[in-house]
Amino acid sequence: MDNSIEGHRGKTFRVVVEEGKVREFARAVKSSNPAYVADGPQSTSPVTFLASSAFWQGPEHSPWGDAKLNWERILHGEQEFVFPGPPPAAGTELTAEARIDRVYEKQGKRGGTMTFVDVVTEYRDGSGTVVAESRGTIIETSQPPGS
Amino acid sequence: MELDVGTEGPTWEDGPLTVTDFVRYQGASGDMNPIHHDTEFAQRAGFPKPFAVGMRQAGVLASWATDWLGPGNVRRFKVQWREQAWPGDVLTYSGTITAKREEGGQRLVDIEMAVTRQTGGTHLKGWATFVVPD
Numbered sequence: 001m002d003n004s005i006e007g008h009r010g011k012t013f014r015v016v017v018e019e020g021k022v023r024e025f026a027r028a029v030k031s032s033n034p035a036y037v038a039d040g041p042q043s044t045s046p047v048t049f050l051a052s053s054a055f056w057q058g059p060e061h062s063p064w065g066d067a068k069l070n071w072e073r074i075l076h077g078e079q080e081f082v083f084p085g086p087p088p089a090a091g092t093e094l095t096a097e098a099r100i101d102r103v104y105e106k107q108g109k110r111g112g113t114m115t116f117v118d119v120v121t122e123y124r125d126g127s128g129t130v131v132a133e134s135r136g137t138i139i140e141t142s143q144p145p146g147s
Numbered sequence: 148m149e150l151d152v153g154t155e156g157p158t159w160e161d162g163p164l165t166v167t168d169f170v171r172y173q174g175a176s177g178d179m180n181p182i183h184h185d186t187e188f189a190q191r192a193g194f195p196k197p198f199a200v201g202m203r204q205a206g207v208l209a210s211w212a213t214d215w216l217g218p219g220n221v222r223r224f225k226v227q228w229r230e231q232a233w234p235g236d237v238l239t240y241s242g243t244i245t246a247k248r249e250e251g252g253q254r255l256v257d258i259e260m261a262v263t264r265q266t267g268g269t270h271l272k273g274w275a276t277f278v279v280p281d
Contacts, residue, residue, distance in 0.1 A: 021175070028175035029206030030161060035218035047209035047224045051202060055177030071180075072192045076201050080225035087221065 005067045005117075009099040013061040015053045015123060017045050019090040025049050041090035047081055050088075050123060050132055053096060063098040063119060070140065077116070078137040088131050094123040101135070112142030150256055150279060154244045156215040161207055162237035162265075164199055169234075172203035199232035201271065204262050208273050211240040212260065216277040222255070223276040229269045237265045242273070254279040 019040035026036035026046050035044055054062075088094060098121040108114045116139055123132040169183045181188040182197060189197045205226040213221055232238060242260030249255065260273035 025175045025206070026210070028172040029203065029210045031207075031210035031214070033210065033214055033218055035213075044218045046206065046218075047213060047221050048202060048206045052176035052178070055179075076228060078225065078227045079202065079205060080223070082223050083221060085222075086219040 002067055003103045003115075005063075005065060005100045006103040007100060008063045008065050008067075009097060010057075010061040010063045012095050012097045013053075013057050015050065015094040015096050017049070017088050017090050017092045017094065021052075022046065022049065022090050025052065043086075043089050045087045045090065047087060048079070050081070050096075050121075050134055051079065051136075053123075054098065054121065061096075061098065063100045073141045073143070075139040075141060076136065077139045078135075080135040082133045082135070084129075084131065088123070088125070092125065092131075094125060094131065096121055096123045108141065114142065115140040150244055150247070152244055152247060156211070156242045156258070159207075159211045159240040160237060161204075161240065162235075164232060164234055164236045164238070166197055166234055169197065169200050169203060172200050172206070176200075176202065178202065196234065199234075199236070199270075201226075201228045204232060204238065204271055205273070207238075208240055208260055208262055208271065212242060212258065212273075212275055212277070215242075216256070216258075220278040221275060222278060224273070225275070226271050226273045228271050230264070232262075232264060232270045236270075238270060239263045239265075242275075247279075 022042050022045050023037050101120040102118040104116050106114050119136045121134045122130050125131050166184055173179055183200045184197050186196055240262055242258045244256050245259050246257040256277050258275050262270045264270055
């Protein structure tokens, strides 16, 4: 892992909390809560819903830049979501920006160095207020985790 | 609702897990990593077969917590993955209130949660903060 990626930011991107996607996501995480699956627009969205927004962006929005990741050695260690108020309602238009917040190393239990990367994404509403923050920790192991 | 320290939420069971469960989550989220549905790919990476998408169970745990304490009340939700979950696993979702406090004029509860495999192994641990429902 190239430690110089610390501080990298992707270009901001637009995220619309879409009614049908909220319902589809709720189904996939086994929720039948009317708050998510009733005829919309829903007044709130599932807690982990915004994590999926990163998978629908172009490479310019990624904070990873040209960093080469060996996906066979990558683990998702932790994931956190923080909401100053209720999670955003369906129909809300957000502007998101992802950054590599921190890169650090730890010794693995079975030897070898593990590299930890904290990726933070902030989601702001039309007034510029942060309404959600996602903080994920990605771990690159020195050996493929399956070996 | 009675929300004292030590109060446990109603447990959920999820499973037996299928690769279809994983694919449904992958389609909904856009994370198409083949390690969760392509046996050859998983085996090349050293795994016996595809394993569960960690974010799916994080999402199910959030569904469990918001059914208990209210979808609009969540303010913080964190998970840490431990051992992998596999097709055929039956997972149990549970959690307990660990603290009650006030912050910014709001009453909050902290909870600790776990997703446990039928083997007794821990798939993931979680922590969350909710505004106390009225």
